[in-house]
Amino acid sequence: MTFGERLWAAMDRRGALCVGIDPHPSLLHDWGLDDDVAGLDRFAMSVVDALAGEVAVLKPQSAFFERHGSRGVAVLERTVAAARAAGALVLMDAKRGDIGSTVQAYADAYLDPASPLCADAVTAAPYLGFGSLSPLVDTALAHGNGVFVLALTSNPEGGEVQRAVGADGRTVAGTVLDHVRAVNARTPGWGSVGCVVGATIDPVDEDLDVGGPLLAPGLGAQGADPADLRRLFGNALTSVLPAVSRSVLAAGPDPAALRRAAESTLDAAVRGAGEGPSGRDQG
Numbered sequence: 001m002t003f004g005e006r007l008w009a010a011m012d013r014r015g016a017l018c019v020g021i022d023p024h025p026s027l028l029h030d031w032g033l034d035d036d037v038a039g040l041d042r043f044a045m046s047v048v049d050a051l052a053g054e055v056a057v058l059k060p061q062s063a064f065f066e067r068h069g070s071r072g073v074a075v076l077e078r079t080v081a082a083a084r085a086a087g088a089l090v091l092m093d094a095k096r097g098d099i100g101s102t103v104q105a106y107a108d109a110y111l112d113p114a115s116p117l118c119a120d121a122v123t124a125a126p127y128l129g130f131g132s133l134s135p136l137v138d139t140a141l142a143h144g145n146g147v148f149v150l151a152l153t154s155n156p157e158g159g160e161v162q163r164a165v166g167a168d169g170r171t172v173a174g175t176v177l178d179h180v181r182a183v184n185a186r187t188p189g190w191g192s193v194g195c196v197v198g199a200t201i202d203p204v205d206e207d208l209d210v211g212g213p214l215l216a217p218g219l220g221a222q223g224a225d226p227a228d229l230r231r232l233f234g235n236a237l238t239s240v241l242p243a244v245s246r247s248v249l250a251a252g253p254d255p256a257a258l259r260r261a262a263e264s265t266l267d268a269a270v271r272g273a274g275e276g277p278s279g280r281d282q283g
């Protein structure tokens, strides 16, 4: 199956929610853990144990593992493997981007099943030109995996780059959306290449239907609420995968409390969308 098919099925079965694994030092402290590799390991595995059997997608934030050095990356490897074994799709939030020859190495790391860091999908930055991401896209499609490309990020600074208008009159974000739509049009069904479109952003005059998933971070800690999903995504709502980290993780470490926080976030997103999870037809 393609990543698009696997993600669609997971969102139908488990609901449209992606929970981030972001072991912030402050969260480790709140969970009674030390800000070291042992604390990181306990935190990440607790999230996996509580949620990998429940939510459609878990999204480890690579930076919070990398800050612990090679042993932190080893925890990341174990986290990805455990989450996938327990039934969640894993989106590696690494936001990689470089010249194409180097992007191939990122593709080998995150999307080739031979790698210990292989996830189901990875986030990517297109600011060296969308074509520079081709090795990532090609490797993903070859292995039934996916890529989420930054288009309109949830942070307030993103607009200065993403809403800038090029010589062709298109915004940078619009160009990214166009490229992703074109890639997905090459394959049948729901595409395996998605875009990141923050739930916090001001409405844009862009076609957000890229024929694949839209990862929407920004609910909770960054200030967006479920009603923003409907306001922002309109007809593209069926493709939206809301992503939350801190507002769910703050409920831990009790596994039942983590599950309740994820469930109530999903319920609120469904209500905000007006019908099935993020507006998806559950019939």
Ligand SMILES: O=c1ccn([C@@H]2O[C@H](COP(=O)(O)O)[C@@H](O)[C@H]2O)c(=O)[nH]1
Pocket (backbone or CB within 6 Å): 020, 022, 061, 093, 152, 153, 154, 155, 196, 197, 198, 217, 218, 219, 220, 221, 222, 243, 244, 245, 246, 247
């Ligand atoms: O535009 C973007 C892209 C990625 N993120 C990442 O999502 C989570 C959000 O965490 P919260 O605690 O729910 O705010 C985090 O890992 C970001 O790096 C994003 O926020 N916006």
